[in-house]
Amino acid sequence: MDYQRILEEIYREILPFAREGRAADYIPALAEVDPDQFGICIRTIDGATYCHERADVRFSIQSITKVFSLAMALGCEGDALWRRVGREPSGTAFNSLVQLEAERGVPRNPFINAGAIVVADVLAERFDDPEGRFLAFVRSLCGNDAIDYDDEVARSERATGYLNAAIANLLKYHGNLRGDIERVLRFYFLQCSVAMSCRDLACAFGPFADHRAPFVFGDVTLTASQVKRINAIMQTCGFYDEAGEFSFLVGLPGKSGVGGGIAAVCPQKYSVAVWSPRLNGKGNSVMGMKALELLTTRTEESIF
Ligand code: GLN
Secondary structure (H helix, E strand, O other), rough: OHHHHHHHHHHHHHHHHHHEEEEEOOOOHHHOOOOOOOOOEEEEOOOOOOEEEEEOEEOHHHHHHHHHHHHHHHHHHHHHHHHHOOOOOOOOOOOHHHHHHHHOOOOOOOOOHHHHHHHHHHHHOOOOOHHHHHHHHHHHHOOOOOOEEEHHHHHHHHHHOOHHHHHHHHHHOOOOOOOOHHHOOOOOOOOOOOOOHHHHHHHHHHHHOOOOOOOOOEEEEHHHHHHHHHHHHHHHHHHHHHHHHHHHHHHOOOOEEEOOOEEEEEEEEEEEEEEEOOOOOOOOHHHHHHHHHHHHHHHHHOOO
């Protein structure tokens, strides 16, 4: 498969959409990023990489970090984790409060904000230094010790994170947040601020594309079955209330973030990361979605 040529063709084909959508601005620091950027990187499971455009520019991966925190929590809690967070698609926005109220503080899945805040609470309860542990895990997945939090983005989100604070309070009220609210939110916002390039992100998702290889990174160990189940949740819940559309158009497990990144895996073939800050109404990258739709159409490779 000539992935390099395919990436170049895809880029030419999606250029007409380059001005569609708007970058997220509810986190002020994200509004400062030049919205007219695009990068993509494919990494096959034997380690070959194919990049195009700005694949080495770092960006805020935001909710994509929810895959890493879930992996870490599943590694240490095992199935007990599912007592505190579900694994059903939510069909609502990533920051919705309504469902959480109706379902008495048990978030639908770990990839909406409420679920990820519960996962952050689990990690904060288990580790003295959850920030350090989380970063070590992500660095190990990327094979890059230069990966770091972006304190400016985290500060910016903390200063305006009213909705996430409301979610955390609702969780606390229903007894599903055990730690101190401020403490857990501090970790959650810092977790979301992790910055990396498409090249790093494709590398970080490599182990999810290859569940047959041992998953041992930092001090996180997962079984093949746990890795496959994380992929299953990406497939059903990775794009908030656009998960069905992503499954229909792209057909790969994946996860998006409001920074404009999307990471996806084609099991036993490759992981792919794409980035472009302009988002559609559901909070997913316009060019990112288009690029991946064309990729799986051209290659005729998807999970279906
Ligand atoms: N940090 C963001 C938030 O909590 C992440 C949301 C996202 O990427 N969808 O609102």
